[in-house]
Amino acid sequence: MKTGCQDRRSQSHGTIRSLGTGPSGSPPIGMRKSKTSRWRAAVLILVNLLMVAHIFQWRITGRTVSPIEPSETMYTLQNGAINAGFIFFALAILATLILGRFVCGWGCHILALQDFCGWMLKKIGIKPQPFRSRLLVYVPLIAALYMFVWPTVRQRLFSSETGPLIPKFTNHLVTSNFWETFPSVGVAIPFLIICGFLTVYFLGQKGFCTYACPYGGFFGLADKLAPLRIRVTDACNQCGHCTATCTSNVLVHAEVKAHQMVVDAGCMKCMDCISVCPNDALYLGFGKPSITVPTSPTASIHYSVTWSEEILGAVVFLGSLLALRDVYGLVPFLMALGCAAVTTFLTLKIWRLLKTNDVFFHRFALKSNGRIQTAGWAFVLCAAAWIGLNAHSGWIRYHEFAGTRAFQKIRIPDELALAKISPTSWLSPVEKQCVLVGERHLQAASDYGLFTNPNTLSKLAWLEYLSGAAERSVRLLGQAAQFQKAQARALSLYYRGAILNRLHRCQEASVSLDQALSEREDLILAREEKGESLWLLGRKDEAIEVWTGAIERNSRLALTGNLLAGALRSVGRLEEAATYEKQADEATPNDALYHWMLAWRLNDLGMSALARKHFQRARELGGRGDSSGGFGDSR
Numbered sequence: 306m307k308t309g310c311q312d313r314r315s316q317s318h319g320t321i322r323s324l325g326t327g328p329s330g331s332p333p334i335g336m337r338k339s340k341t342s343r344w345r346a347a348v349l350i351l352v353n354l355l356m357v358a359h360i361f362q363w364r365i366t367g368r369t370v371s372p373i374e375p376s377e378t379m380y381t382l383q384n385g386a387i388n389a390g391f392i393f394f395a396l397a398i399l400a401t402l403i404l405g406r407f408v409c410g411w412g413c414h415i416l417a418l419q420d421f422c423g424w425m426l427k428k429i430g431i432k433p434q435p436f437r438s439r440l441l442v443y444v445p446l447i448a449a450l451y452m453f454v455w456p457t458v459r460q461r462l463f464s465s466e467t468g469p470l471i472p473k474f475t476n477h478l479v480t481s482n483f484w485e486t487f488p489s490v491g492v493a494i495p496f497l498i499i500c501g502f503l504t505v506y507f508l509g510q511k512g513f514c515t516y517a518c519p520y521g522g523f524f525g526l527a528d529k530l531a532p533l534r535i536r537v538t539d540a541c542n543q544c545g546h547c548t549a550t551c552t553s554n555v556l557v558h559a560e561v562k563a564h565q566m567v568v569d570a571g572c573m574k575c576m577d578c579i580s581v582c583p584n585d586a587l588y589l590g591f592g593k594p595s596i597t598v599p600t601s602p603t604a605s606i607h608y609s610v611t612w613s614e615e616i617l618g619a620v621v622f623l624g625s626l627l628a629l630r631d632v633y634g635l636v637p638f639l640m641a642l643g644c645a646a647v648t649t650f651l652t653l654k655i656w657r658l659l660k661t662n663d664v665f666f667h668r669f670a671l672k673s674n675g676r677i678q679t680a681g682w683a684f685v686l687c688a689a690a691w692i693g694l695n696a697h698s699g700w701i702r703y704h705e706f707a708g709t710r711a712f713q714k715i716r717i718p719d720e721l722a723l724a725k726i727s728p729t730s731w732l733s734p735v736e737k738q739c740v741l742v743g744e745r746h747l748q749a750a751s752d753y754g755l756f757t758n759p760n761t762l763s764k765l766a767w768l769e770y771l772s773g774a775a776e777r778s779v780r781l782l783g784q785a786a787q788f789q790k791a792q793a794r795a796l797s798l799y800y801r802g803a804i805l806n807r808l809h810r811c812q813e814a815s816v817s818l819d820q821a822l823s824e825r826e827d828l829i830l831a832r833e834e835k836g837e838s839l840w841l842l843g844r845k846d847e848a849i850e851v852w853t854g855a856i857e858r859n860s861r862l863a864l865t866g867n868l869l870a871g872a873l874r875s876v877g878r879l880e881e882a883a884t885y886e887k888q889a890d891e892a893t894p895n896d897a898l899y900h901w902m903l904a905w906r907l908n909d910l911g912m913s914a915l916a917r918k919h920f921q922r923a924r925e926l927g928g929r930g931d932s933s934g935g936f937g938d939s940r
């Protein structure tokens with residue numbers, strides 16, 4: 306275990322101190338200012354302005370180029386949706402393969418935030434100190450593989466729904482739903498604060514890039530092959546100014562001495578080192594890539610943690626990531642990575658406070674001669690609050706996960722469950738158990754969570770419906786819809802409308818279904834239900850019109866076809882009814898459950914003749930309706 310003094314020293318460029326570094330937070334004496342940093346700041350400001358202009362253009366015109374954001378590549382790889390983000394990311398990786406990480410250094414808005422935070426901290430006398438870990442540096446690459454490669458591998462190897470190896474490509478270069486794949490503004494702001502500011506304060510100026518960013522994982526790999534690198538001439542006298550100015554924590558002087566070039570894949574080609582070199586010894590030039598260099602000068606790196614702390618840190622990082630990822634349906638993967646990196650740092654610092662006599666953080670002495678100082682107690686309080694929040698999120702995430710797993714084990718088709726109110730008697734014993742377990746976990750997540758998770762709330766609503774609590778289910782679906790994005794909101798409103806129809810609260814059902822259709826005009830299930838609301842309200846012509854419209858969109862709709870046939874038969878339009886009935890019979894699956902469902906829906910609307918036909922067909926085919934006893938009453 307290192308001493309407290311070592312603790313402080315390990316977070317700085319120890320070799321540079323001996324090379325004339327000034328007082329903490331200041332550059333080495335006589336070091337010239339970088340001329341490129343202003344240019345880079347201007348370019349990064351321009352990048353941010355262009356992003357804002359992109360959003361404004363979309364808000365004003367309603368359509369725009371899809372987000373130029375690497376994460377969009379996931380949709381290309383999984384669904385074949387070619388979008389601007391994929392094209393940008395592919396070009397950026399190709400550019401990095403030749404030129405190194407210029408895209409990172411000169412084109413990334415998160416890097417701009419990190420630089421801005423670093424600049425602000427320096428203004429108040431705090432120089433972000435690099436946290437150096439041997440294990441956590443692999444996080445970006447692992448995260449990149451998990452984000453971009455694993456979904457495809459899982460789909461190919463472990464899913465029953467295997468598709469073609471190369472998906473069918475579709476054009477998504479222009480979109481009217483620009484924000485669809487982004488978190489809400491309420492999440493985006495903490496995301497930027499955590500990934501742009503907290504990571505810098507705790508982990509160093511490139512904290513997020515080094516320990517969290519999945520794109521950096523790929524850029525770092527590509528950089529190793531890039532022939533364009535920072536190289537050195539014989540004029541270098543090892544003054545160390547280059548290392549002192551580097552905000553990517555590259556040991557420039559050591560690397561150029563050992564390899565005549567910068568080999569660290571963390572170099573973002575900001576060019577500051579070239580600009581500050583007093584002997585003009587550095588230049589940007591083509592030559593051998595860094596992959597040809599067998600080893601990096603790790604001997605001169607002072608790691609911030611011991612090996613046992615590395616292992617503890619890796620465990621904490623993984624636990625924190627699992628706890629935070631998607632908790633409340635709010636925390637995106639990148640934000641969870643940034644938070645996990647901060648949690649790991651804080652935990653290790655607390656560990657140091659417990660184990661060593663002297664601990665420093667920036668210019669603060671947290672513990673001195675075995676006594677925790679005022680700054681130390683403040684640090685402990687803040688860290689405990691953060692870690693406690695993290696642990697609470699983990700507990701909620703556990704309930705969300707366990708509840709969702711139970712929910713997914715329930716196999717009863719939605720159409721069957723919605724055929725009549727209180728479908729409990731149709732559930733198998735295993736499904737009944739899953740309903741109980743799912744309700745318990747999702748209720749706990751809802752009761753003790755700090756935020757509403759609309760996705761788990763809608764699952765809880767469905768479990769409530771299956772257990773016979775239809776009124777409560779309606780309430781929960783209404784709550785969930787308030788927090789959901791358009792696609793999910795449309796579904797919640799549809800289910801709400803369907804259950805209200807079963808409860809014969811048709812006016813409310815009609816409103817809910819109209820809202821669902823205003824979110825998703827193509828939601829044919831909502832159209833079917835809307836027809837039922839109108840029919841039950843006695844607005845038969847309108848109901849027939851709605852069902853006819855749905856059938857015109859898709860003639861293979863078995864339920865709608867049967868409803869339309871039953872309706873036309875009821876109003877005496879027998880010839881048309883016969884045509885639609887024949888068409889519906891061809892589309893109806895030869896499945897007992899499906900016929901039970903049709904029979905109940907038709908029966909509920911008073912279309913008893915057609916209902917009898919399907920009851921009869923269901924009995925002939927057998928199935929779960931016979932044994933449960935739930936169907937007997939109607940016949």
Ligand code: SF4
Nearest residue numbers: 409413416514518521
């Ligand atoms: S590593 Fe990620 S966050 Fe950092 S500059 Fe590159 S793309 Fe941006």
Ligand code: SF4
Nearest residue numbers: 541543544545547582
């Ligand atoms: S490359 Fe330039 S700045 Fe860096 S150690 Fe050599 S002389 Fe100093």
Ligand code: SF4
Nearest residue numbers: 551572573575576578
């Ligand atoms: S090594 Fe030089 S170019 Fe690379 S990030 Fe550091 S200062 Fe910038």
